[in-house]
Amino acid sequence: MYHASLETPISELLHTGNSFINLSVPELIEHALKKNEGVLTNNGALAVTTGKYTGRSPKDRFFVKDEVTSELVDWNRNQQMNESVFLGVYQKIVHYLTGQKDKYVFRGFAGADPEHRLAIQIVNEYAWQNLFCRQLFIEPTNSELEHHHAAFTVLAAPGFKADPLVDGTRSEAFIIISMKYRIILIGGTEYGGEIKKSIFTVINYLLPQKGIMSMHCSANQGSDGRVALFFGLSGTGKTTLSNSPDRSLIGDDEHGWSTDGVFNIEGGCYAKAIRLSREKEPQIYDSIQFGTILENVVISQENRKPDYDNADLTENTRAAYSLNTVANALLPSIGGHPSTIIFLTADAFGVLPPISILSPEQAMYQFLSGYTSKLAGTERGVVDPETTFSTCFGAPFMPLPAIKYAELLGTLIKQNNVTVYLVNTGWSGGPHGIGKRIDLSYTRQIIDAALNSKLSDQDIYKDPIFGLHIPRSCPGVPDHVLMPWETWSDHSAYTQAAKQLAQQFQVNFKKFSDVPEQIRSAGPIYS
Numbered sequence: 001m002y003h004a005s006l007e008t009p010i011s012e013l014l015h016t017g018n019s020f021i022n023l024s025v026p027e028l029i030e031h032a033l034k035k036n037e038g039v040l041t042n043n044g045a046l047a048v049t050t051g052k053y054t055g056r057s058p059k060d061r062f063f064v065k066d067e068v069t070s071e072l073v074d075w076n077r078n079q080q081m082n083e084s085v086f087l088g089v090y091q092k093i094v095h096y097l098t099g100q101k102d103k104y105v106f107r108g109f110a111g112a113d114p115e116h117r118l119a120i121q122i123v124n125e126y127a128w129q130n131l132f133c134r135q136l137f138i139e140p141t142n143s144e145l146e147h148h149h150a151a152f153t154v155l156a157a158p159g160f161k162a163d164p165l166v167d168g169t170r171s172e173a174f175i176i177i178s179m180k181y182r183i184i185l186i187g188g189t190e191y192g193g194e195i196k197k198s199i200f201t202v203i204n205y206l207l208p209q210k211g212i213m214s215m216h217c218s219a220n221q222g223s224d225g226r227v228a229l230f231f232g233l234s235g236t237g238k239t240t241l242s243n244s245p246d247r248s249l250i251g252d253d254e255h256g257w258s259t260d261g262v263f264n265i266e267g268g269c270y271a272k273a274i275r276l277s278r279e280k281e282p283q284i285y286d287s288i289q290f291g292t293i294l295e296n297v298v299i300s301q302e303n304r305k306p307d308y309d310n311a312d313l314t315e316n317t318r319a320a321y322s323l324n325t326v327a328n329a330l331l332p333s334i335g336g337h338p339s340t341i342i343f344l345t346a347d348a349f350g351v352l353p354p355i356s357i358l359s360p361e362q363a364m365y366q367f368l369s370g371y372t373s374k375l376a377g378t379e380r381g382v383v384d385p386e387t388t389f390s391t392c393f394g395a396p397f398m399p400l401p402a403i404k405y406a407e408l409l410g411t412l413i414k415q416n417n418v419t420v421y422l423v424n425t426g427w428s429g430g431p432h433g434i435g436k437r438i439d440l441s442y443t444r445q446i447i448d449a450a451l452n453s454k455l456s457d458q459d460i461y462k463d464p465i466f467g468l469h470i471p472r473s474c475p476g477v478p479d480h481v482l483m484p485w486e487t488w489s490d491h492s493a494y495t496q497a498a499k500q501l502a503q504q505f506q507v508n509f510k511k512f513s514d515v516p517e518q519i520r521s522a523g524p525i526y527s
Contacts, residue, residue, distance in 0.1 A: 006181060007087075008094050010153055013123070014105065016098045021105045022145060023127075025134065025291040028104070031127035038128050042304045044290030045319070047297055048128050050190035054296050054314035056197060057173050057189060058396045062086075064178040072205075074401045077391070085168035086178050086185070092167070093185055096160040097125065104130035107148045109138040110199050112333040113263035116212060116256055120199060121150035125157045132192040132293050135322045137199070138267035152182045152202055158190040177201060177399075192295055192320060196270060200254045201397045203265055208400055213257040213408040216394030218242035219250035219264070219335060227262055227335040228451050229255070231393040232344030233372045237425040239271045240440070241344070241447055243283035248330040249323070257338075257412055264333030269326065273297055273317040276308040280440060283326065284319070292321040337416040340451055342423050348373035348387060350427035350435040351498040353484050354477070355446045356468035357460065361522035363420040364410050367392060368402055368512055369505060369523070373426060387501075389508040403514055421450050422468065429487040431497060438481070445476035465498045466505075467525040502526045 023031070029046055032038050038048035062081040063073050073080075097103060104124040111117030120137065124130040140148055161172035173188035175198055184198045200216075207214040217231040218238040227250070230238045239252040251264030252271065271284045273294065278285040288294070288306075295318040298310035308317070323329040343366050345352060358366060370390040391402045398405060413420065425443055429435035449455050449471075459472040461483070473479050480486040488494040502524035509515075509523055 006090065008091060010094075010123070010155075013094050013098055014103065017100060018102045019105055020102065022107055022134075023104065023130070025131065028127050028131040028134065029291070031102070031104070032131065035127060037126055039299060039304065041294065041299055041306055043288055043306065045288050045292035045294045045306070046128060046131065047294040047299045047306065049296055049313060050192070053173060053189040053191045055191060055316045056193055056396070057171075057175070057191075060170050060173045060189070061175040061396070062169075062177070063399060064176065064180065066178075066180050068180040073399045077395055078399055081168060081176060083180070086176055086181075089162065089167050089169070089174065089176060089185055090181075090183065093155050093157050093160050093187055097123065097155065097157055100125055106130050106133040106137065107145060107150065108134075108140050108267075110203055110265050111256065111263065112138060112265075112267070113256065113258065113260070116207065116210070116258060116263065118203060118206065119148060119151045120154070121152070122154040122156065122195065125159055126190070128293060129156055129158075129190075129192060129195065131291070132320050133195060135291060135293060135320050136196050136266055136268040136270060152184070152199070154184040154186065154195060154198065156186045156195055158188065160187040162188055179205060192293065193270065193318070196266070197397055200265060201399060203254070203256070204397055205399045207256055208404050208408060211408070213405065213412055214265070215255050215257060215409075216253070216392065216397060217255055218252045219255050219262050219338070220244060220247040221250060221330055221335045222247050222451065225336060226340070226451070227338040228340040228342065229262070229338045230342050230344055231367070233370070233374070233390055233393055235272065235374070236344035236346045236372055237443065238344060239269060239284065240281055241443065243281065243326075245283065245328065248328050249283070249326055250330050250333050250335050251323070261334065261336040262338060263335075267333070268320060268322045271319045271321075273306075273308055273319045274311055274315055276319070283328065286327065287321050287325045288319050289321065289325045292319055292325070294319055337412075338418055339416070341413070341418050341420045342447065342450060343367065343393065343420065344423050344425055345372045347371075347424045347426035347501075348432040349497050349501045350429060350431045350488075351484055351494060351501055352422070352424040352426070352466070353463070353468060353470045354424050354428070354438055354442065354482055355450065355455075355474065356422045356463070356470050357455070358420040358422055358468070359522065360410065360413060360420070361518050362467070363413060364406055364519045365509070365522040366422055367409060368406050368515065368519070369508060370395065371505065373432070387504065402512070423447065423450075428481065428484060429489075435487070442477045442481060446474055449474045465495075465502050465524060465526040467522070499526055
């Protein structure tokens with residue numbers, strides 16, 4: 001990787017004040033409590049709040065355009081910043097951190113496969129954010145730490161707020177990625193998810209250029225060794241559905257797929273915690289232990305008990321915990337080639353079926369479309385579900401042209417004879433506000449049937465609007481639930497809504513001018 005020198009190297013920054021490197025979990029909690037960064041809850045987790053930034057801020061995210069990235073990054077989907085502006089912000093954030101008495105440094109890895117991992121270094125202003133990094137990324141052994149040489153560094157300084165008129169940013173908050181200098185700058189926002197997603201973006205830049213697929217998906221493995229992938233944006237159920245007592249969890253959000261199989265990018269999970277309960281999500285609930293970060297979860301002042309049902313701060317409450325606390329985690333987080341892929345969507349129109357079987361061409365069409373509804377709180381300003389098409393089920397984190405990821409995935413699907421399903425975890429019986437979300441127990445039965453080949457012998461119905469192949473029956477699910485129009489009281493209203501969504505698919509897909517016709521024609525057949 002190209003590497004340029006800096007006027008003030010990071011090594012100089014780390015020699016000012018106190019630089020605490022790879023502190024233990026108890027030590028980081030002690031520092032955070034001493035500095036009033038959070039409170040300890042009755043389940044041992046550290047609860048923190050992140051101020052007005054309780055979700056990602058995609059409009060404040062930039063890629064530096066220079067001789068390294070200019071011909072590789074898709075600038076239609078990524079905001080650019082010129083190199084001189086980046087260097088100006090870099091000098092300011094280094095100066096700011098130099099003035100801080102304490103700095104917290106995490107050195108570790110992104111990528112469970114030693115052959116494809118990225119050595120990372122994250123410098124934090126806050127102790128709790130360093131604990132977040134320790135939980136979410138892969139901790140080195142003592143020997144690995146001793147010989148650790150970071151290939152990428154993150155400087156995270158929430159207390160440094162940019163001046164848009166001077167610094168070339170859009171607001172006080174910024175996330176700036178430079179591939180040339182191998183640095184990520186994060187300031188003005190305390191939301192921990194910006195750190196993890198920035199590293200993921202770098203991985204999505206590097207791995208495909210080595211012929212390795214990088215994916216915004218969760219993954220698990222059955223007792224028979226069969227691996228399943230779950231693609232989907234935040235709020236569609238990746239974490240919830242991949243956590244199953246009957247399967248081993250490989251990871252909940254970010255993975256690579258090489259010629260050897262699937263591997264986790266991370267060492268932990270970042271689960272949505274709103275309305276979390278042991279009854280509905282026992283694996284997640286029980287994984288929240290000492291060392292977990294609870295982000296923006298309201299805590300009772302009387303007994304320090306988390307109130308997971310309370311959304312006063314945000315709908316996007318989060319729990320960040322290590323895979324070491326997940327009872328059924330597969331460690332190390334490496335599996336074989338997947339036999340099943342599930343695309344998850346939360347359809348706010350309420351017209352897509354709970355499950356449909358996709359042909360390889362339909363799979364590529366749906367992957368490029370990445371249709372879902374953004375759910376409340378995931379991004380700033382999202383209050384009600386909003387229809388969106390997020391290419392590759394993760395457009396904000398995919399810096400390269402979409403066709404690069406699609407071609408890699410398509411090749412791997414064909415080489416490994418993977419069965420692909422589209423599963424709707426959104427609304428049924430009407431759109432948001434009229435219908436209701438599909439019952440989680442039904443979705444779990446549907447996922448179980450897909451993973452255990454319980455749908456292969458069922459009658460299939462071809463939907464006349466979307467061209468999807470819908471099973472007429474599924475064990476444990478009422479037949480009428482599988483046919484979405486049968487859950488609507490007004491069938492004509494369903495047809496109208498379905499045609500409206502089909503047209504949105506078609507309009508969105510016009511941007512893919514370089515896609516083969518067999519994929520283009522695999523979309524909605526209504527015109």
